[in-house]
Amino acid sequence: xxSPRVTWQSIAGESKGAxxxxxxxxxxxxxxxxxxxxxxxxxxxxxxxxxxxxxAGVGLVSLCGGVGSCESCExxxxxxxxxxxxxxxxxxxxxxxxxxxxxxxxxxxPMSDLRLWAPPSSLEHSQRLQLESxxxxxxxxxxxRGQKTGLGLAVDLGTSxxxxxxxxxxxxETLATAGAMNPQARFGEDVISRIxxxxxxxxxxxxxxxxxxxxxxxxxxxxxxxxxxxxxxxxEAVIVGNTAMHHLLLGLPVSQLGAAPFMPAAAQAMDLSxxxxxxxxxxxxxxxxxxxxxxxxxxxxxxMLLATGLWKxxxxxxxxxxxTNTEITLAHGGRLLSCSCASGPALEGxxxxxxxxxxxxxxxxxxxxxxxxAVHTIAGAPAAGICGSGLVDAVAEMRAAGILDARGAADxxxxxxxxxxxxxxxxxxxxxxxxxxxxxxxVLTASDIRQLQLAKAAIRAGLQVLAxxxxxxxxxxxxxxxxxxxxxxxxxxxxxxxxxxxPLARGRFRQVGxxxxxxxxxxxxxAEQRAAxxxxxRRMQYVELATHPEFAPAFVxxxxx
Amino acid sequence: MDAKQxxxxxxxxxxxxxxxxxxxxxxxLDLGLGAEEILQGALLPAMDEVGRRFECEQIFxxxxxxxAKAMQTSLKLLRPLFAQSGVEPVAKVVLGTxxxxxxxxxxxxxxxxxxxxxxxxxxxxxxxxxxRFVQAVQGGAVIVGLSALLTTTMTNxxxxxxxxxxxxxxxxxxxxxxxxxxxxxYADEIGADGYAPDASRAVGLARALLGMSSAVTGLPLxx
Numbered sequence: 001x002x003s004p005r006v007t008w009q010s011i012a013g014e015s016k017g018a019x020x021x022x023x024x025x026x027x028x029x030x031x032x033x034x035x036x037x038x039x040x041x042x043x044x045x046x047x048x049x050x051x052x053x054x055x056a057g058v059g060l061v062s063l064c065g066g067v068g069s070c071e072s073c074e075x076x077x078x079x080x081x082x083x084x085x086x087x088x089x090x091x092x093x094x095x096x097x098x099x100x101x102x103x104x105x106x107x108x109x110p111m112s113d114l115r116l117w118a119p120p121s122s123l124e125h126s127q128r129l130q131l132e133s134x135x136x137x138x139x140x141x142x143x144x145r146g147q148k149t150g151l152g153l154a155v156d157l158g159t160s161x162x163x164x165x166x167x168x169x170x171x172x173e174t175l176a177t178a179g180a181m182n183p184q185a186r187f188g189e190d191v192i193s194r195i196x197x198x199x200x201x202x203x204x205x206x207x208x209x210x211x212x213x214x215x216x217x218x219x220x221x222x223x224x225x226x227x228x229x230x231x232x233x234x235x236e237a238v239i240v241g242n243t244a245m246h247h248l249l250l251g252l253p254v255s256q257l258g259a260a261p262f263m264p265a266a267a268q269a270m271d272l273s274x275x276x277x278x279x280x281x282x283x284x285x286x287x288x289x290x291x292x293x294x295x296x297x298x299x300x301x302x303x304m305l306l307a308t309g310l311w312k313x314x315x316x317x318x319x320x321x322x323x324t325n326t327e328i329t330l331a332h333g334g335r336l337l338s339c340s341c342a343s344g345p346a347l348e349g350x351x352x353x354x355x356x357x358x359x360x361x362x363x364x365x366x367x368x369x370x371x372x373x374a375v376h377t378i379a380g381a382p383a384a385g386i387c388g389s390g391l392v393d394a395v396a397e398m399r400a401a402g403i404l405d406a407r408g409a410a411d412x413x414x415x416x417x418x419x420x421x422x423x424x425x426x427x428x429x430x431x432x433x434x435x436x437x438x439x440x441x442x443v444l445t446a447s448d449i450r451q452l453q454l455a456k457a458a459i460r461a462g463l464q465v466l467a468x469x470x471x472x473x474x475x476x477x478x479x480x481x482x483x484x485x486x487x488x489x490x491x492x493x494x495x496x497x498x499x500x501x502x503p504l505a506r507g508r509f510r511q512v513g514x515x516x517x518x519x520x521x522x523x524x525x526x527a528e529q530r531a532a533x534x535x536x537x538r539r540m541q542y543v544e545l546a547t548h549p550e551f552a553p554a555f556v557x558x559x560x561x
Numbered sequence: 562m563d564a565k566q567x568x569x570x571x572x573x574x575x576x577x578x579x580x581x582x583x584x585x586x587x588x589x590l591d592l593g594l595g596a597e598e599i600l601q602g603a604l605l606p607a608m609d610e611v612g613r614r615f616e617c618e619q620i621f622x623x624x625x626x627x628x629a630k631a632m633q634t635s636l637k638l639l640r641p642l643f644a645q646s647g648v649e650p651v652a653k654v655v656l657g658t659x660x661x662x663x664x665x666x667x668x669x670x671x672x673x674x675x676x677x678x679x680x681x682x683x684x685x686x687x688x689x690x691x692x693r694f695v696q697a698v699q700g701g702a703v704i705v706g707l708s709a710l711l712t713t714t715m716t717n718x719x720x721x722x723x724x725x726x727x728x729x730x731x732x733x734x735x736x737x738x739x740x741x742x743x744x745x746x747y748a749d750e751i752g753a754d755g756y757a758p759d760a761s762r763a764v765g766l767a768r769a770l771l772g773m774s775s776a777v778t779g780l781p782l783x784x
Contacts, residue, residue: 192713409621454622556623
């Protein structure tokens with residue numbers, strides 16, 4: 001039976017992958033382990049990896065009912081043997097992806113005990129969220145056993161969300177994690193509007209600073225309660241964030257961040273007393289704020305580079321933190337080049353007719369085949385709107401189905417397309433309203449497509465400019481780490497099809513969740529990391545896209561679908 | 562023959578065929594068509610159509626830029642002939658992104674569309690000090706176009722208006738504004754003469770403010 005969370009507009013069959021397998025006879029059961037969720041199941045070898053996932057309590061997304069069409073259930077084989085790739089898998093993955101163990105869970109069956117890696121984008125929402133803070137990067141250094149005793153606090157002070165961690169400094173173990181929305185949002189959704197608030201209101205700076213401090217205090221309470229710890233045990237704290245967040249917390253001037261040349265007031269690493277941040281900890285505790293890189297590339301980016309290992313890689317590799325502002329670093333030949341792109345709020349659902357933030361009811365996956373649209377909503381709730389990752393999926397599918405051309409214009413004869421409101425443009429129906437109470441019609445408009453084109457063009461053009469500055473072709477990039485919450489929701493394959501990300505094999509992309517949070521924790525316990533901070537800032541070459549002659553042409557070119 | 566060639570030019574601009582437009586314009590000139598005829602009969606109607614399609618969301622920024630580039634290519638070929646036959650540009654416009662702001666893609670597109678509409682455009686670039694706008698007006702510009710892309714830099718627009726007043730030239734010009742964070746209400750608040758949400762409508766706004774008919778055929782030429 002298809003998963004009940006999918007809204008169907010036609011009938012789908014059951015998992016067809018296994019039905020065509022030759023009869024296996026009586027074979028011993030096998031154990032299938034799913035990383036990074038640490039779940040497993042002992043199953044008959046006849047069943048697909050998708051069914052094995054269900055047995056293990058791992059929610060893999062499947063839109064097409066397991067026939068190998070929607071490509072949502074990607075997994076990577078880490079250890080063991082599975083059946084040879086089916087035709088559907090061969091058309092989904094390149095040779096090099098297959099060689100690296102990438103498979104569609106609905107198509108493959110086990111031939112031995114297995115260890116499988118499920119990337120965040122293949123997972124159902126709730127399990128993806130859980131990973132966001134906990135994600136041990138495959139192959140990344142775990143937290144190091146430190147020389148200190150006591151507890152450490154690490155916080156990623158994000159524009160939209162804060163993530164906090166309580167760490168045992170001796171063992172390096174994370175004792176508790178907590179998240180909260182950033183209460184500064186009521187003074188402005190994005191960094192620029194908060195800076196404008198400071199400029200307009202005489203008490204603006206104080207209001208924003210107090211909101212940040214309050215959020216830190218709340219997270220601290222939550223962490224201590226969860227870990228059964230006392231605040232007095234905390235001897236060390238590391239707080240990372242983008243430049244504006246850093247300045248607002250410290251009460252540094254921010255007006256110059258709102259205008260060219262966007263200079264930070266102070267970018268060096270700082271070690272402060274808790275009182276200077278407004279945190280109630282033991283007076284002897286130290287609060288470390290790592291250095292900033294530029295006006296729009298902050299210490300969170302530094303922390304991400306530490307956690308992903310990009311700062312010391314010998315490869316040609318990139319790390320991208322996608323949001324309203326997207327920060328990119330490209331490493332090549334020992335050089336580190338960074339830029340900041342104004343991708344805009346479309347990826348957070350703003351300026352989209354039925355756009356919404358990722359939350360219950362948000363369409364996050366879309367699949368179109370032979371005129372039929374299937375969607376998957378977060379938490380399986382009735383569709384209430386579409387979030388950024390859903391938008392990326394939808395446009396990629398519409399393009400693949402020929403509903404949109406390379407310019408983003410629609411074929412007026414496409415089924416599901418109708419004239420827009422006031423006769424302007426057109427609308428495409430993703431979800432039709434039904435008689436059920438609370439059912440809503442969800443559409444995409446011509447303008448929505450344009451907004452997405454602008455957002456994805458900014459990101460791709462930023463990376464292309466960095467590649468040009470580094471003297472490399474995009475094809476030479478060996479690894480791309482996509483960080484942040486949006487990065488974990490994003491369907492990498494759709495992003496590549498849209499041209500948001502370069503056309504590299506699937507296996508070159510990693511979704512690293514809140515790598516900045518991991519980096520902040522590493523800074524608590526690792527001396528190597530503290531030294532690395534300074535090295536990163538020294539080696540970093542910041543590229544200002546606004547004045548770069550290649551950005552505008554690359555941006556316009558990258559708007560194509 | 563003549564009408565057909567004009568149609569070819571018109572199509573080329575609408576479809577943004579930058580590599581073909583030069584030949585098409587040259588072919589028209591070789592047929593004996595005048596620069597004025599080509600401008601009025603093919604180029605201006607083409608840009609009007611491009612603007613209409615953009616406003617109806619049939620085409621987007623890349624297509625509009627390609628058309629504007631084709632238009633620019635044509636104008637380069639025709640400009641020397643305009644000077645010879647005494648054809649004056651419609652009016653002088655000065656454009657710039659305000660102080661503290663480096664964004665220019667939108668402003669550049671406005672410049673291209675205004676040129677396409679027969680205006681003479683002086684583009685001061687980005688991060689422009691108010692004094693430079695004043696100089697441009699003293700040099701004959703009758704429209705000042707201000708662009709800002711950040712809520713933190715749009716607040717530098719009133720400084721330009723004050724500088725124009727202080728120099729005693731505010732009455733001589735029409736000031737129009739554009740950019741993502743601004744709108745009609747802001748234009749009214751700061752005392753600007755108009756606001757346009759995109760490059761295409763900027764052309765219509767400029768014409769309207771100069772008391773010109775919006776239809777191409779009724780285009781009077783002023784110095």
